[in-house]
Amino acid sequence: MKSDIQIVELETDILVIGGGAAGCYAGIKIKEEDEDVNVLVVDKGQVERSGCLAAGINAINAYLNPGVTPQDFVDYVKKDSEDLVREDLIYTIAQGLNKATHDLDKWGLPFIKDKEGNYIPKGKRSVKIKGESIKPVMAKALYQSGARVLNRVNITNYLVIDGKVRGAFGFSVRENKFYLIKAKAVICATGGASGIYKPNNPGAARHKIWYSPFNTGAGYAMGIRAGAEMTTFEMRFIALRTKDTISPTGTLAVGFKAKQLNSLGEEYQKNYSKKSTPYRLLATLKENFEGRGPCYLDTTHLDDHKAEALKEAYLHMSPSILLRWANRGVEPNEEGVEICGTEPYIVGGHAQAGYWIDQNRRSTLEGLYAAGDVAGGAPKKYVTGSMVEGEIAGLDALEYIRSVEGVDVDKSIVKEEFNRVVGPLNREKGFTPRELEERLQKLMDEYAGGISSNYRVNETKLLEARRLLNSLKEDLVKARANSLHQLMNFHEVVDRVDVARVLVEHLLWRKETRWRVYQERTDYPKRDDQNWFKFVNSVYDSKEDQIKIIEREHKGIGDLDDH
Amino acid sequence: MTIRIDKNLCDGCGKAKEPLCVRICPGNLLYKDIDKKAEIRDKGECWDCAGCVKECPKGAIEMYLQPEIDGRGATLRAKKKSEKVEFIIKSGKSAC
């Protein structure tokens, strides 16, 4: 089978890996700025329905409504994230949010507007849309921009020459083709990572998860393997979601003013000091531990008209909850919606795990940029924040490539990656990707703070996770794949194992509890600003197979030009 | 949640190289089977984005909740009318 695979060589000026919110916008903005530059956007899916936005969304979660300033946005994110964030990155995101939103409007995404044509706020920093079509709308704008698009190619590693990133390798999941793509600069926009922990639902419902099951941390893993510095993996993201269908709850709580009630009918959030995103999750978990569960978002106050509007809002983002109501034979205003925590995800657009980048979204590897959920340091960027990062990266890359020459690639590097990538196709015996995936998810669940361990970790458990991950890594070379689809599944596990190993080292290093639930150390249960008000970063040394931790001081907003 | 393809309605998008659902599935889960109709590799890998449900010109694809998460037969289909999508939900009772 391996011998049937043909090696295809492509060349471009700027390679964008991942055609989601960040990648599409990067491509579009580069072409708007300079139509003569070659841009190639590669996606493992089909850009019209790939990534987080496949199902659609019903709000632009990051938008500055009248009266809200970029500094207000920074202050809000800071407060919600226990103060330790990259304020410079958040500020530069905030500056571009409204422009990105207006572009979506211009491209034809249906916004809900009042009679004067103003957007309707959902909360202070969000507006309502009917966003089922957001991905097709973005894809259309990308195609019209003149950027080239290569769909169904799973990127597996960067092409690194003399320490500089000069392209990437990948394979088609539909055709017998292995790609070598040469570029002067690379923008990584592959989104975050799901599937590291055992999910909420079993068996055939296992992919009924919140984050896209097809975003499997490839961008992080490629960066890790190439030695890029990563930040704050220990701040995982765990979402408060509707039980079973794992639909977002903001729609209910913010959009429809549903109160969080425990089984005694009490509005329990009032008994907790904070109301931030993680504290709403923490409160719900505590109510359950202490015997006052299950907890609900109460929708019984809605009139029939509002109940219909609620259904409509979910149809645009997470239609499965409508099936739940239909299966139960109830209308949304007849009973509350039960809520729960999801499995932990690694996602820089909600929490802040990701590449350590500068204000221009340059990673620590020359030639490589990161934008969107894969980039670290700036929580709560969501769709529009991811787009802004794509634009910043794209425009800086445009300047950067002017002084970069084309490269020659040594055949031996190509051969090495080819063999690593297609190896499992030649094995008749061995573990299946699914077996390896379940092994990873189980050990992370039990020893690195998954659902079954109430998201909590301590040193002894983490050391066991480290040991089990090391032995799992050894077994990855004994895997087999009998189709290109399975080969993709195999690489998804390989990437998640690399991400999980870094995650465990970060969790081990931070000896405090800063982000309740997301990063909860039972052996160090308090926030400790004196010793830990700093970033935990890491760099992987592939020769030694060692993850080295680097501590970085927190700096304020810094000297941004126009701050 | 996952999908079910009604083989009586699916025509594999006629002569098209790829049926529309196969073209867009974000997880690469759909393919054209030997009868030239769309098929899903593994129902457990579906995320339920509903992309295929909306895209299918024949309305041949429906979504349902798996029994593991309390699915009792209710289904969701969609009709695309120019730029707008109309969703149709059938309760478990009438679908069974």
Ligand SMILES: Cc1cc2nc3c(=O)[nH]c(=O)nc-3n(C[C@H](O)[C@H](O)[C@H](O)COP(=O)(O)OP(=O)(O)OC[C@H]3O[C@@H](n4cnc5c(N)ncnc54)[C@H](O)[C@@H]3O)c2cc1C
């Ligand atoms: C269910 C859900 C609902 C959400 N709702 C909202 C909302 O209402 N409002 C809001 O503002 N935000 C919302 N968000 C957040 C928002 O969708 C994300 O923050 C945003 O899409 C991140 O952009 P991105 O480009 O980093 O990732 P994505 O948009 O996910 O794009 C990543 C792309 O990379 C591709 N890719 C991954 N790996 C590879 C590889 N190895 N090779 C090639 N390509 C690869 C993927 O196929 C994908 O197309 C929601 C997210 C989810 C999951």
